[in-house]
Ligand SMILES: NC(=O)C1=CN([C@@H]2O[C@H](COP(=O)(O)OP(=O)(O)OC[C@H]3O[C@@H](n4cnc5c(N)ncnc54)[C@H](OP(=O)(O)O)[C@@H]3O)[C@@H](O)[C@H]2O)[C@@H](O)CC1
């Protein structure tokens with residue numbers, strides 16, 4: 235797993251590295267070298283480097299120097315003369331570079347800049363890095379809009395300029411990079427908000443030899459989880475199991491209005507590996523589900539007048555629930571009063587429980603000031619996984635806004651820390667999904683935007699249920715299994731997009747390729763482990 239850091243954590247890391255004997259000036263040289271090596275790999279004849287006032291600009295000046303020494307035609311654009319650059323480190327490397335074979339353009343007009351961009355094969359964006367804050371000021375807003383308009387090929391240094399490295403929010407103008415060369419460790423903003431879209435391909439320059447040791451001494455905002463990190467959690471199907479010992483799931487879901495959600499969640503759980511999946515659904519839709527899923531038994535529960543779980547549901551469901559390894563409750567259930575009672579009944583039981591969709595809305599309705607203010611509702615002996623998307627998560631914390639990865643992690647942590655239970659997990663879904671535990675945050679590989687389709691969340695909750703049910707002996711590793719499930723879901727998105735076309739994927743397509751996705755993740759994990767590299771997958 236690779237650490238993902240907040241801006242503050244990066245500063246602490248730099249200070250630690252300095253104490254260990256590598257100065258910030260040396261780090262800047264290494265950062266510039268790293269950027270230059272990435273630029274060189276693209277064999278540009280002419281390179282334009284846009285430098286700002288700070289150390290991000292300093293990295294750019296170093297890269298410019300190296301590239302010109304290696305024979306590229308290098309132009310640097312700077313807002314002020316090298317002697318007037320406020321950052322001492324950046325001023326030093328700017329003066330050095332300007333004295334060499336590099337063309338320096340101080341404060342060009344927009345037209346002059348456009349001409350320079352058009353004449354270059356590659357632009358290095360070293361305007362703003364982790365020090366960017368507030369409103370984007372001239373001339374950088376003009377530079378960035380010119381760069382984006384022309385659609386130049388761009389490598390951004392550390393973060394795309396105009397992107398907040400902490401929140402992933404972008405300024406009115408923000409560089410749209412082809413590749414972002416981030417230093418020491420990726421910044422959390424590269425995964426949040428507009429980060430993934432504007433950063434392009436992300437590569438990390440470790441710069442410092444003993445990074446692995448030193449980075450352990452600072453907190454990590456999150457850890458990025460690759461398929462290779464899943465290797466320990468992927469096991470062959472043993473020959474001596476039966477359908478029950480393989481892992482059993484009870485899916486408590488559906489209503490007259492939304493029978494499909496129950497079907498998709500149950501089928502996904504079975505496809506993800508559970509040996510025995512049962513659906514408990516209101517009798518208003520039980521027969522429909524039986525017809526659609528001949529391999530899955532359906533327990534019909536008395537409905538209310540609208541076809542949702544009725545008053546008798548709680549006792550029937552709580553009686554059968556303990557027979558299963560995992561209960562998944564919520565998809566398509568509605569928030570009728572019978573459903574609210576089912577949710578509270580299941581929470582009172584000890585069975586490992588996943589609450590999704592309407593079960594989360596029931597929770598939200600049951601706590602007036604937010605679930606973090608009424609943590610007793612969630613405290614239980616059995617393990618608990620909540621799988622809210624941003625709007626559901628916002629409802630759980632009394633309407634506080636949740637709009638990106640960072641705010642989703644914060645809201646999840648508020649709930650978890652209020653409950654204080656280490657057997658609880660929030661899988662906060664969004665364009666980038668975070669698996670948040672009391673003491674760790676995992677960021678699995680994100681899927682394509684094709685996953686943004688109705689019912690995709692039902693498929694994910696089914697996959698989670700199927701995967702954790704088969705892993706019942708390893709409940710201490712639920713965060714990792716949660717991350718594995720999210721990765722498999724992401725890969726269903728890649729596989730389905732490759733088959734159906736990016737825009738045409740619907741949720742049932744994802745279910746059909748769960749087996750393929752499991753295999754892709756396994757192949758990638760094993761290839762990386764055995765050093766063969768992972769090229770397969772993702773429809774590439
Ligand atoms: N992490 C590491 O280990 C390493 C980090 N390194 C590099 O250092 C970078 C961080 O450098 P940094 O702290 O100097 O900040 P940076 O991003 O250059 O910006 C500060 C300048 O921008 C200005 N400015 C700010 N907001 C603005 C706005 N809205 N509109 C206009 N201007 C604005 C701000 O002016 P101020 O507002 O403060 O007056 C100040 O002059 C980091 O991203 C990485 O590339 C490597 O060298 C070595 C290893």
Ligand SMILES: Nc1ncnc2c1ncn2[C@@H]1O[C@H](COP(=O)(O)OP(=O)(O)O)[C@@H](O)[C@H]1O
Nearest residue numbers: 623664665681682683685686688689690691692
């Ligand atoms: N732009 C996107 N890129 C990648 N994944 C996405 C994107 N938008 C949504 N997703 C994923 O799709 C799923 C949608 O879940 P959810 O909102 O619960 O859907 P539904 O309620 O319709 O089933 C989540 O797993 C989420 O992470």
Ligand SMILES: [K+]
Nearest residue numbers: 362391393395
């Ligand atoms: K930058």
